[in-house]
Amino acid sequence: MKILTISHALPQARYQRxxxxxxxxxxxxxxxxxxxxxxxCNARILNGRDWSMTRLTAMAVTMLLLMPFAFSESLVSIRLLGTNISATLIGGIYQMAQQGNVITASMVAFCTIGAPATLVASIAYLYFGKRLGMNLRPVLLMLERLKEWVMLDIYLVGIAVASIKVQDYASITPGPGLVAFISLAVLSLVTLIHMNIEQLWHRFYPQPQPQISPDRLRVCLSCHHTGLPDERGRCPRCHTPLRHRRRFSLQKSWAALIAAIVLLIPANLLPISVIYLNGARKEDTILSGILSLGSGNVPVAAVVFIASILVPFTKVIVLLTLLISIHFNCEQGLKTRIRLLRVVTWVGRWSMLDLFVISLTMSLVNRDQLLAFTMGPAAFYFGSSVILTILAVEWLDSRLLWDAHATGNADYTD
Ligand SMILES: [Zn+2]
Ligand SMILES: [Zn+2]
Structure with a gap:
């Protein structure tokens, strides 16, 4: 790790905010x-890891070839009441849309199929678009945001959790699609780690260092370029409006956070899954599901507890204290809270785990009256709440926190 130094003495230096x-x-x-x-604030500014476009494209092509097998071939199969049932990713989403809720199924579909497919398409667009002289800016802007929505790794853990849950009813065997899915998940992780979007911006749209007083420089929140706005007030590199502070950041962040808190109530009180066993109906909330899982397998129950209860509530509480501290200029433990926010933001996407487990279990355990597993109403509220907290962090201009800290007077206008 390199610590940066603030030096006004070097006129040739590359300045960054x-x-x-x-x-x-x-x-x-x-x-x-x-x-x-x-x-x-210890935020990571530069990352040395950088893969060439050729290497990224090779990864994208491999992922594209793996996708049909990973998405539509059997991941795991069980022998239940004399029949073989296999679960596929697409089958799970289809079951969810049919028996549960189309919106919840779309959330699962976006995180497991939509986002990885967009990643592959974006890399291909950059590779060919550069040769054809097309506008690469929208794709580069989107790639930065896409990273946290590619959730193949989480789905992989979901397969493990669902298998352990279903083991009570039937014996489970891995299917042929599992190898393709594991390879796809690993490739997507490696690609996301090595794809350096800052370097891609630098390569496709190099910018001259403006010869002015560095105090007048502004940083673009979309592409992280530090420079002066062009004649239309836009960032010269990505063409999004370059403002002193993001507009309506607090209002949007508060709205998303309050909605997320409200949705967490039905998400935890209503049943998230319903099991029909020999005609008897058994409902489980998030907590009771974890407790019944804990009686058999404590480590798995701990993983689900962290992902579904601990992380969402911590994230909401940390965000709440940060937003309140902007209004009241409270600076106690700001660094600690920001560090905590980074951790919960990083693990926040794991909250989707429970929805993935439900989707898989639904496609496995579905024998009409004898034994059936369906989704409860809480799944929709829970998924929406998780997505809203991701957006609340995304919309918060964290520079406002440091403004309040520095001047004791929050100024959140343009
Ligand atoms: Zn900083
Ligand atoms: Zn920009």
């Missing part, structure tokens, strides 16, 4: 195994 706290500093050169962090 931290997109999270607005500190101005000059960038050092970073080697491939190093990363550079902001001296004030």
């Amino acid at each position: 931290c997109p999270q706290c607005d500190t101005l500093f000059s960038l050092p050169d970073v080697k491939s195994n190093e990363s550079a962090h902001c001296p004030r």
Whole structure:
């Protein structure tokens, strides 16, 4: 890790403002195994890892070839009441749409099929678009946001959890699609780790260092370029409006957070899954499902507890204290809370785990009156709440926190 230094003495230095706290500093050169962090808030500014477009395209082509098998071949199969039933990713989503709720099924479909397919398509677009001289800006802007929505790794853990849950009713065997799915999940992870979007921007749209006082420089929150707005007030590199602070950041963040808190109530009180066993109906809330899982397998129950209860509630509480502290200029433990927010943001996507498990279990355990598993109404509220907390973090301009800290007076206008 390199610590950056603030030096106004070097006119040739490449200046950068931290997109999270607005500190101005000059960038050092970073080697491939190093990363550079902001001296004030410790946000990662530069990452040395960088793959060429050729390598990224090779990965995208491999992922494209694996996708049909990973999505439509059997992942696991069980022998239940004399018949073989196999679960596929698409089959699980189809069951969810048919018996449960189309919106919840779309959430699962987006995170497991839509986002990975968009990743592959975006890399292909960059590769060919560059040769054809097309506008690459929208794709580069989208790629930065797409990262946290590719949830193949979480679905993989979901397969394991669903298998352990279903083991009570039937013996389970891995299917032929599982190898393709594991390969796809690993490839997508490796690609996302090595795809350096900052470097791609730099390569496709190089910008000259403006020869002015560095104090007038602004950082673009969309592409992290530090420079002056063009004559239309836009970022010269990505063409999004370059403002002093993001507009309506607090209003949007509050709206998403309050909606997420309200949705967490039915998500935890209503049943999330319903099992019909020999005609008897048994409903499970998130908590009772974890408790019954815990009686058989404590580590798996712990994983589901962290993903479905601990992380969503911690995230909501941390966000709430951060938003309140902007209004009241409270600066106690700001660094700790921001660090905590980064951790819960990083693990926040794991909250979708429970929905993936439900979708898989629905396609496995479905024998009409004898034994059936369906989704309860809480699944929709829970999924919406998770997505809203991801958006609340995305919409919060964290520089407002440091403004309140520095001046004791929050100024959140343009
Ligand atoms: Zn910073
Ligand atoms: Zn920009």
